[in-house]
Amino acid sequence: MCNQLFYVNLFFILYFSLFHNVFAAQTKNFNLQLKAVNLGNWLVTEGWMKPSLFDGITNNDLLDGTQVHFMSTKLQMYLCAEHGGGTIVVANRTKAAGWETFRLWRVNETFFNLRVSNKQFVGLEDEGGKNKLVAGLDSPGKKETFEIVRNNDDRNRVRIRAANGLFLQAISESVVNAEEDYEESSWEDNDPSVFKMSVLSDTVLKGEYQITNGYGPQKAPKIMRDHWKTYITEDDFRFMSENGLNAVRIPVGWWITKDPTPPNPFVGGSLKTLDNAFTWAQKYGMKVIVDLHAAPASQNGRVHSASRDGYTEWGDPFIPDTVATIDFLAQRYADSPSLIAIELMNEPQGVNLESLKRYYQEGYDAVRKHTSSAYVIMSNPLDRDSKVLLPFVRAFDKVVIDVHYYNLFSDKFSNMNVKQNIDYIKDHRASDLSSLTTSNGPPIFVGEWSGEWKVQSASKIDYQKFMQVQMEVYSRDTFGWAYWAYKCDSNYWSLKWMLDNNYVKL
Template sequence: MKPGKKLRGVNLGGWLVLEKWMTPSLFAGLNARDETSWCVELGREAKTRLQQHWHSFITRADFAWLAEVGINAVRIPVGYWLFAADYPYHHSFGALPHPFVGGGVEVLDRAFDWAEEFGLRVVVDLHAAPGCQNGFDNGGIQDVCEWHTQEAYIDYSLETLERLARRYGKRRALHGIEVLNEPRWDLDTKLLKRYTSAAYWRIRSHCAAEQVAVIFNDGFRSFREYTGFLQPPEHDNVIFDIHRYQCFVQDDIDRDIYRHLQKVVCDWKSEADELIGGLGLPTYVGEWSLGLDAKLAALWAEGPFDHAHTAMDDFQFDIACRGYAAAQLAVFEKYLGWFFWSYKTESMPQWSFRECVERGWLPGKFA
């Protein structure tokens, strides 16, 4: 499917790549902070626990509900360990050569079945790469960023993308494959471009441009660093992915709701106009949320964070959430599409799409 129909989507985060803040119950009583250390710490017990999570966290009923409210796409994060225990060793594995639980690919197969049943499009996103590309828990190993240091890690990432393209390239639901989620801001842009270009051709060897998009993330840098990159006619159906949050740096955390809204309708709106007019590629906002809670930032950044919204009563907080949601949607609708992060968490309602809808912070219908 060539770009055209606007995608209004939701991420299925915390499902095939674990993130402790999203599913704290899975990590209770453990020292683990990410999926790698979780599998290493649990050892043989990891298989039973993770398979139970895979079968209960997201189900067919969730796809049915998303379709009912008018969502037409899902972005599914996956790890490099999805297919087989042939991935390169990393020192975080300890004595285990291949610690990750197998069988995730069958879960992804089932997700494609459900997406096709309910008419949803699927973006498969390589969220965690060997050696970790960003040092975040969502990259597989927190506080480690070594993906760019070994050719074996980069090569295996490309192999994983080609396996995804080979397995799902003819599936009716497949909208696109994202080559790497959130590579860190200090990785060399030239290296990322070489990798992305190689990924494009590996995916294209199995997926026609008329059917499947190739998607790449901005890597926390200006779109201007990608001006002229992967342009038609040599490259076709390439999509740029940006993520927009206001809760991870101190300047944003210190904002009151009025300054949060101002950043959306002024800064992000101006950015959208510049990007749409200047990059030459269609763009998704691949991640966004209603998260303004400093408690989440404190999971990654040390130091005290004063919650600027504690003075609000419940009614005022609901209004703030609705306003922040509406402002973002008004801006993000300028792009080719957007994907809320995420469908579901255990204890963070502003990051849970379904709870945001049910609380009235987000619209009840998206079509």
């Protein structure tokens, strides 16, 4: 009996050892010249890629993070948080700038918190029986919650109901309070409770936080789960594989580790969708990069980081939670033959470099607890030189530096013609990649690029040339590239559309 148990145990030891070695060999021998695509707007929402996702939200111009100005129609002056916050709110500015700007935190369809430029919140303060308006608390509560009541005939003509049930009134340039009952207001200009609200349209955020909090806990689960189920399917993995792609980069948010009950307002179910992606990738011979696109508290304040209001607040206090996210993902997918890499963070910007390096060290260690074969990708900070991480990463094994190249988002591209854009790729992009690629340095990954540019009325041949030159240059790096994105309502951002319409052949 003992001999039988010995041989049974020996069999399982040899079996699992063989499985591990096969998996490691598959990853090691996989062609590192990745031809990948980003599955953007799937598990981390980016509303610009499919605006219709937000159509069913009530007051969908007043989402979390939207910036607004309020001008008193009686005084013809803007509300202002003096000194950007920390003291009273007045109505004495003829023009609106930073101190006169309020960022919305949406409580429900009509109730909001108002955040000012020093990141404090507007609220009522009872001083000698007077309910004056101040901006001095770091966290919003009942007194910092206001109802925005919109006029039916002019949606930007509003009244703001405070927590005491009364409307805010601009009594004078120095006095804004909620004292008298203006419930029967006629909405005329001389009414001190009427304000002209200006929505700064270029500040509207449409990301994961905005869509889930916008629809609310009753509607958001169905909206999000239907989207995950239909936006990317097994047929898409088959299509990608058949058209020459060998990998996908999948953006995920930190809340995926809390599935199936992530904190509000996020919706559970994205983890199962990511599991499906690994299954489909294995079936069609593709590799997966799991990319932490949205870190806790936002690493760049952008919509794709699931920021609530556009502020970058990631830093040392959030390193443990971010590392825990990486540890969870590495543990879950370490044994999958499809896992090629885990990216520790996407596009950090405005964060302390030493804090970022400390996190990258701890994130690397978290991955290595579970796998020695998967690559660890470190995204270069957007606001730093592309070579800033090179000395740091030499201490690690199987680390990749991710850089993103777009002929967009800078004024220098505004007046470039077709030839100048193509020459920029051949000269500047090629030179930058060459400076990054050294004999004993880390592999380089162009983790995002696009066929979109600022050229107006470009022909199909122009687009084909622009795509081709980018693929030629970006294929010179040592890890490969990933197009942004697979699907998008804007055609030239959609690699699927570009392939279907013969703009590119991989």
